[in-house]
Amino acid sequence: MNETEPDFWVLEYVTITKDPRTGLVVAIGGTDQAADILQRTGGFLSAPGPRGDYHHLPHGLHIEQQRLKATTASHALLTAGHSVHLDPALNMLATPDGEREAALRYLTQLAERASAAETSSEVAEVLTEVAAPVHGLLPLTREVIVRSWIAASKLHGAAPGEEPEPLARLAGTANSLSEATRVILHARNHAARRTQSPTATPASAPDRAQSQVARRR
Structure with a gap:
């Protein structure tokens, strides 16, 4: 019995995450169909990148708006049969506490x-x-x-x-x-503070007098 490996195309895999430098939520990878879903359901915008076009949410969105749009787009992609990785920090369905x-x-x-x-x-x-x-x-x-x-x-x-x-x-x-x-x-x-050992106390006057008498003897 011949076992076959699943077909997996890296470019068709969509990653939705937050760019730490700009704070933008970006979507990388995917087909033209995935791009259409990102734009229609999540409001993502297409932009040219060093390795082809990518998508990002508009500037100035509040964090909760970013999470809502990213989660909505992610589930729309999954429903359409696309492979998606959604950053857990953007997943509104994750445990909030x-x-x-x-x-x-x-x-x-x-x-x-x-x-x-x-x-x-x-x-x-x-x-x-x-x-x-x-x-x-x-x-x-x-x-x-x-x-x-x-x-x-x-x-x-x-x-x-x-x-x-x-x-x-x-x-x-x-x-x-x-x-x-x-x-x-x-x-x-x-x-x-470390406990310091007490310093030796000087001899009292009677003790000094007794020692001097002893020396004279």
Whole structure:
């Protein structure tokens, strides 16, 4: 019995992904029929490339619009019998809470590491994750709050210093997080500091007097 291998044409395989340099969602490969489906169902535009034409979504689309159009085009291609790879980050049917669940697992692991710490240096490592100046949890959280405060103030048309009280208190919360970060870093440094052996204390005056008497004898 002769076994036959499936026919597979690389140029007929469509890859839909996001270009990290330009931020554009691009579709590479495929036949003329696939190009027609991309244009009709996803709103993709044809453009010349170094190895032939490719397709991309229009500039200026919001991320959710990009995901919707890419997912719609991908499923239309699959329905028509085309082979498609859709970047998971663009797939609207993928589990939306994947990153959130990963973040929750990370926080749970930090709490477990703190509970299981047997040395001060291990405690310091956990506190570093929380308050590191650039990528620590608190500085990143503060950045989210600051950007939310700025966006909300703009939407309310409020000038700096004239925001409604809830928004003004949001700015105060960001300042409180900065202070909390400073306190935690101070505690981290204290925990990480090596225990220094106490220096020898100088002899007291009576001891010195007794030693001098002993030498005279």
